[in-house]
Amino acid sequence: MVPRPRLSWRRSLIVALDICVVVGTYFGAFLARFPFPPAPDVLLMFRQTVLGVTAAYMGCYVYARVYRGLFYYSSFDDSLNIAKGTILAALLSSMTILFLRQGQFPRSVLLMHPIFVLLGVGGIRFLIRLGKTWLNMPRHYVGGERNVLLFGAGELGESLLRQMRKTPDARYRVVGFLDDDATKWGLAIHGCYVLGGRESLSEILKRRQVDEIVIAIGSKRGELVRDMVERLHAQEKSPELRIAPNLTEMLLSPGRDISVRKVQPADLLNRDVVKLDEARIAGLLRGRRVLVTGAGGTIGGELVRQVLRFAPAAVTLIEAHATSLFHIEGEARAAAGRSRIDAVLGDVRDQAFVDRVFADKRPEIVFHAAAHKHVHQLEHNVQEGVLNNAVATQYLCQAALKNQALAFLLISTDKAVNPTSVMGATKRLAELAVAGHAGRGTTRFMSVRFGNVLGSSGSVLTIFQRQLERGEALTVTHPDVRRFFMTVEEAVGLILQAVSLGRGGEVFILKMGEPVRILDMAKNLALLSGLEPGKDVEIRFTGLKQGEKMDEELMEDPAACDPSEHSQILILRGENAPPEDLEKRLLDIEIATRGPDAAAVVRRIQALVPTFRPDPAHEAASGDLERRPA
Numbered sequence: 001m002v003p004r005p006r007l008s009w010r011r012s013l014i015v016a017l018d019i020c021v022v023v024g025t026y027f028g029a030f031l032a033r034f035p036f037p038p039a040p041d042v043l044l045m046f047r048q049t050v051l052g053v054t055a056a057y058m059g060c061y062v063y064a065r066v067y068r069g070l071f072y073y074s075s076f077d078d079s080l081n082i083a084k085g086t087i088l089a090a091l092l093s094s095m096t097i098l099f100l101r102q103g104q105f106p107r108s109v110l111l112m113h114p115i116f117v118l119l120g121v122g123g124i125r126f127l128i129r130l131g132k133t134w135l136n137m138p139r140h141y142v143g144g145e146r147n148v149l150l151f152g153a154g155e156l157g158e159s160l161l162r163q164m165r166k167t168p169d170a171r172y173r174v175v176g177f178l179d180d181d182a183t184k185w186g187l188a189i190h191g192c193y194v195l196g197g198r199e200s201l202s203e204i205l206k207r208r209q210v211d212e213i214v215i216a217i218g219s220k221r222g223e224l225v226r227d228m229v230e231r232l233h234a235q236e237k238s239p240e241l242r243i244a245p246n247l248t249e250m251l252l253s254p255g256r257d258i259s260v261r262k263v264q265p266a267d268l269l270n271r272d273v274v275k276l277d278e279a280r281i282a283g284l285l286r287g288r289r290v291l292v293t294g295a296g297g298t299i300g301g302e303l304v305r306q307v308l309r310f311a312p313a314a315v316t317l318i319e320a321h322a323t324s325l326f327h328i329e330g331e332a333r334a335a336a337g338r339s340r341i342d343a344v345l346g347d348v349r350d351q352a353f354v355d356r357v358f359a360d361k362r363p364e365i366v367f368h369a370a371a372h373k374h375v376h377q378l379e380h381n382v383q384e385g386v387l388n389n390a391v392a393t394q395y396l397c398q399a400a401l402k403n404q405a406l407a408f409l410l411i412s413t414d415k416a417v418n419p420t421s422v423m424g425a426t427k428r429l430a431e432l433a434v435a436g437h438a439g440r441g442t443t444r445f446m447s448v449r450f451g452n453v454l455g456s457s458g459s460v461l462t463i464f465q466r467q468l469e470r471g472e473a474l475t476v477t478h479p480d481v482r483r484f485f486m487t488v489e490e491a492v493g494l495i496l497q498a499v500s501l502g503r504g505g506e507v508f509i510l511k512m513g514e515p516v517r518i519l520d521m522a523k524n525l526a527l528l529s530g531l532e533p534g535k536d537v538e539i540r541f542t543g544l545k546q547g548e549k550m551d552e553e554l555m556e557d558p559a560a561c562d563p564s565e566h567s568q569i570l571i572l573r574g575e576n577a578p579p580e581d582l583e584k585r586l587l588d589i590e591i592a593t594r595g596p597d598a599a600a601v602v603r604r605i606q607a608l609v610p611t612f613r614p615d616p617a618h619e620a621a622s623g624d625l626e627r628r629p630a
Contacts, residue, residue, distance in 0.1 A: 022057045025116035029109040053093045060089035090114035148172050152216035153179040153194045160216050160244050216244040229527045284500045285310040291363035294370030296324025302492040314340035316361045320347045348392040358399040366408045376545040378423040382598035385422050390429035391590045397437040409499045410434045410447040414552040418611045421547030425605050425612040436578040444504035451484025451512045473538035474522045482551050484512035507572040546615050
C-alpha cells in the first residue's frame with residue numbers, strides 16, 4: 001500500500017497557491033464575460049458560488065493525486081493528473097451550479113474558468129521546475145569544464161543531456177550531437193545541434209575543442225564503437241571515448257557503477273539489448289529455495305547476484321574452491337535482504353555429499369554451473385573432466401529427482417555440438433544425463449547452451465588484457481578462428497529467462513549473434529589501450545591447441561530449432577534424445593575413469609556421443625600404455 005505523503009510547508013504552500021489560482025481565475029472569468037467594473041448582481045453570483053467551485057476543484061485534485069508528485073520533477077504524468085482533476089471539477093461544478101440556479105448562470109464563465117485554471121496550476125509547476133533547473137545548471141569552472149560531444153540524438157542522448165545540465169557539479173558542456181540519421185542533421189535538442197554523422201567527426205574535432213565523446217546508443221553499438229576507436233586513433237589529438245549505459249545494463253548490474261564509463265571490450269560486440277520478462281522470472285524465484293553449483297565461478301557468481309534480485313527464500317552456494325566460496329558468500333550476504341544464504345564447501349563429484357546437501361537444503365530450483373571448462377587442460381586430464389562435468393551432473397540429477405525439486409537447469413556450452421574436445425564431449429554427456437531424467441518425475445529438467453562469456457576466468461579477453469599490461473605480444477591461435485561471445489550479465493539474464501519458460505526436456509539455445517574473429521578482438525583491444533597493432537604491440541600466432549576448433553556451433557541442424565516465447569532463446573528438438581540404456585553406459589564410463597587408461601574412457605564416450613571426433617593423440621596414448629611393461 002502506498003503511504004500518504006506527509007504535509008510539509010512546501011506542499012501546503014502549493015495547495016494555497018492552487019486555491020488562489022482557482023479563486024482568481026474564477027473572478028477573472030467573470031471579468032472577461034462582463035464589463036468592468038462588474039455590476040452588483042455579477043459580484044453576488046461570484047460570492048454565492050466561489051466557495052463551492054473552489055471545494056470542487058480542490059477535492060477533484062486530491063482525487064486525481066495532483067498533490068502526490070514532487071513538484072520540482074513535474075512531468076507529463078503530473079500534467080495529465082492536473083488535466084483529469086480540472087475536467088472532473090469543471091463538470092461537477094458546472095452541473096451543480098446550473099442545476100441549483102435552474103440554468104440562470106453565464107455558461108461562458110463555466111467554459112473559460114477550467115481553461116484559466118489549467119494554465120494557472122500548470123504554470124505554477126512549470127515555474128517551480130524552471131527555477132529548480134536554473135539553480136542546478138552547471139556553472140562555469142575555470143580550467144575544469146569538459147567539452148562533450150554526444151553520439152546518438154535519441155532518447156538516451158536526450159536523457160544524458162538533461163542529466164548533465166541539471167547536475168551542478170558535473171562540469172560538462174555539451175557542444176553538440178552526432179547521429180548517423182541524416183534527417184536529424186541541423187536539428188536541435190534542448191538547444192544543442194546535431195552536427196552530422198560519424199563521417200563529420202574529423203572536421204568537427206578540427207573546428208571545436210572536444211574533451212570527451214560519449215556514445216549514447218543503447219543497442220547494436222559494437223560496430224560503431226569499433227569504428228570510432230579506429231577513427232579516433234587516426235587523430236593527432238583524440239578525445240576520450242566513453243559509453244552511456246542503457247536502462248537494461250543498469251538493471252542487470254545492481255549495486256555497480258552505472259555512470260558514464262570508459263569503453264570496455266564488451267562494447268565491441270554488435271548485439272541487441274536483451275529485454276527480459278522479469279515478472280515471469282520473479283514468479284518462479286520469489287520465495288523459493290535456490291541452489292547454485294560452482295557458485296564461486298564467473299557464471300555461478302553472477303547467477304547468485306541476479307537470483308537475489310528476485311527475493312528467494314534461500315540460496316545455497318556450492319563451491320569446491322574455498323577462497324572463491326569465501327568471496328561470493330560475503331557478496332551474497334551483503335545483497336541478501338531477507339533471503340537466507342547457505343555457503344557449502346564441497347565437491348559435486350562426491351555423491352554422498354550431493355545427497356546430503358539436497359536432503360538438508362531441499363532446493364526447489366537448481367542451477368548447475370560447476371564444470372571444468374578449459375579445453376586444452378581436459379585433453380590431458382580426461383578422467384577429471386568426465387567425473388566433474390558428466391558424472392557429477394548425473395549425481396545432481398538423481399538428487400533433484402529424489403528430493404522433488406521443481407526445476408533443474410544445466411549450463412552447457414557450444415563446444416558440446418559436434419565435439420572435438422574432451423571438454424565438449426563431457427558437456428554433451430551432461431546434456432544427455434539431464435535429458436535422461438526428463439519426464440521421470442515432477443522435476444523439470446532442462447539444459448541451456450551458449451558460447452564464450454567475456455571476462456570469465458581464463459578467457460581469451462582476460463589473457464589479452466594481462467599480456468597488454470605486461471607489454472607482451474598478443475597470442476592468437478589462428479588468424480581466422482572465430483568464437484561466439486556475450487557478457488556474463490546478459491548470459492545469466494537469459495539463463496533465468498530460460499528456466500522460467502521451461503516445461504521439462506528442453507535444450508535452450510541462447511542467440512549469440514554473429515561470431516567474432518579473435519584476431520579482430522585482439523586488434524581492437526590494442527586500439528582501446530592506445531596501441532597500434534603490429535607497431536606498438538606484436539600479434540603472434542601460436543596454432544590451434546589440441547581439441548580446439550576453428551569455428552564453434554550452437555546446434556547440429558539449424559532447422560531443428562523452434563522459437564520460444566522469448567526472441568533471444570531457441571528450443572532445440574531431438575538432438576539430445578538419450579538411449580534407453582543411458583544410465584548403464586554412464587556407469588560404465590564412470591567405472592572406466594577409475595582406471596589409468598584415458599583412451600579407454602574416450603572410446604566409451606565416443607560410443608555414447610557418435611559426433612565426438614577425439615584427437616588422435618588419445619589413441620597414441622592408449623598404444624603407449626599397452627606397450628608399457630607390467
